[in-house]
Amino acid sequence: MPVSDTVARDDTDAEGERLPINELFASLQGEGKLAGVPSTFVRTSGCNLRCWFCDSFHTSWEPTHAWMSLDEIVAEVESRSPEHVVVTGGEPLVHDETDALLSALADDYHLTVETNGTLETDAPVDLASISPKLASSTPTPDNAPADVDPGVWTERHETARVDLDALASLVEHAADFQLKFVVTGRDDLDEIESLVADVRGVTDREISDSDVLLMPEGQTREQLARTRTEVADLAAAFGYRYTPRLHVDLWNDAPET
Numbered sequence: 671m672p673v674s675d676t677v678a679r680d681d682t683d684a685e686g687e688r689l690p691i692n693e694l695f696a697s698l699q700g701e702g703k704l705a706g707v708p709s710t711f712v713r714t715s716g717c718n719l720r721c722w723f724c725d726s727f728h729t730s731w732e733p734t735h736a737w738m739s740l741d742e743i744v745a746e747v748e749s750r751s752p753e754h755v756v757v758t759g760g761e762p763l764v765h766d767e768t769d770a771l772l773s774a775l776a777d778d779y780h781l782t783v784e785t786n787g788t789l790e791t792d793a794p795v796d797l798a799s800i801s802p803k804l805a806s807s808t809p810t811p812d813n814a815p816a817d818v819d820p821g822v823w824t825e826r827h828e829t830a831r832v833d834l835d836a837l838a839s840l841v842e843h844a845a846d847f848q849l850k851f852v853v854t855g856r857d858d859l860d861e862i863e864s865l866v867a868d869v870r871g872v873t874d875r876e877i878s879d880s881d882v883l884l885m886p887e888g889q890t891r892e893q894l895a896r897t898r899t900e901v902a903d904l905a906a907a908f909g910y911r912y913t914p915r916l917h918v919d920l921w922n923d924a925p926e927t
């Protein structure tokens with residue numbers, strides 16, 4: 671098991687900027703170009719979208735967190751050994767304080783930001799891990815998580831899920847980037863092809879096919895077992911990169927992994 675530390679402390683009294691933190695733990699990066707690299711994960715709570723399949727339910731549909739000062743977060747990161755830090759969520763870029771956290775960590779760590787691609791940042795980032803959301807992610811009464819009524823989120827999610835200006839800004843901003851799509855089946859590929867063409871049209875930075883990653887949808891080993899081979903075959907057929915979800919293979923849907 672990864673080194674873990676549940677963020678289950680009382681809200682801090684510390685002064686200064688704070689972030690709502692759902693969990694903070696060391697594991698292996700499970701997804702994308704850096705899969706397998708030991709990394710400390712800082713998971714903020716709160717999101718501007720509501721994917722029906724969100725594997726971080728307690729940061730989106732039902733946000734849960736402790737408020738931590740930036741100094742406390744940095745100290746928790748420093749107490750772990752990885753040289754890579756992954757700032758994720760929820761959607762980390764909904765919080766202005768995320769920029770300050772990234773700036774505080776930038777001199778000492780390789781920084782990956784996991785983002786849905788609808789918001790921009792001015793902060794230092796080494797790898798912008800952008801996961802634009804496709805139509806197949808939109809919540810409906812039929813696909814929503816158990817006991818959840820998507821209500822206004824069907825329309826709000828659908829309206830907000832793609833912002834080409836934000837995508838161009840994120841692609842240009844960081845030392846490296848990846849466009850990491852959650853794929854539910856063959857029908858998603860037409861939208862991916864069209865969106866990648868649109869993003870290429872709004873930036874001068876080269877987006878090669880190996881910067882485009884197809885990731886199978888699945889929160890559990892059982893769900894991934896049903897999607898991964900089709901998604902791998904689609905990556906091979908379309909010339910895009912496949913990314914596993916190593917953490918799901920290794921630790922299923924356990925928290926802090």
Ligand SMILES: C[S@@+](CC[C@H](N)C(=O)[O-])C[C@H]1O[C@@H](n2cnc3c(N)ncnc32)[C@H](O)[C@@H]1O
Pocket residue numbers: 717723724725726758759760761762784785786787800801850852885886887888889
């Ligand atoms: C929980 S999100 C947090 C960051 C940001 N909100 C985003 O969506 O990119 C972290 C990563 O998990 C992916 N993800 C979430 N639920 C998933 C699922 N059921 N299957 C595969 N990937 C999923 C997201 O697309 C994103 O790449």
Ligand SMILES: Nc1nc2[nH]cc(C(=O)O)c2c(=O)[nH]1
Pocket residue numbers: 697698699700701711726756758759784917927
């Ligand atoms: N091991 C592991 N790798 C990850 N890569 C991106 C993650 C995320 O939730 O953003 C994630 C995660 O939750 N766990």
Ligand code: SF4
Pocket residue numbers: 717718719720721723724725726729730759760761786
């Ligand atoms: S954008 Fe990310 S955090 Fe928000 S609901 Fe979708 S997968 Fe979850």
Ligand SMILES: [Mg+2]
Pocket residue numbers: 725726
């Ligand atoms: Mg995750």
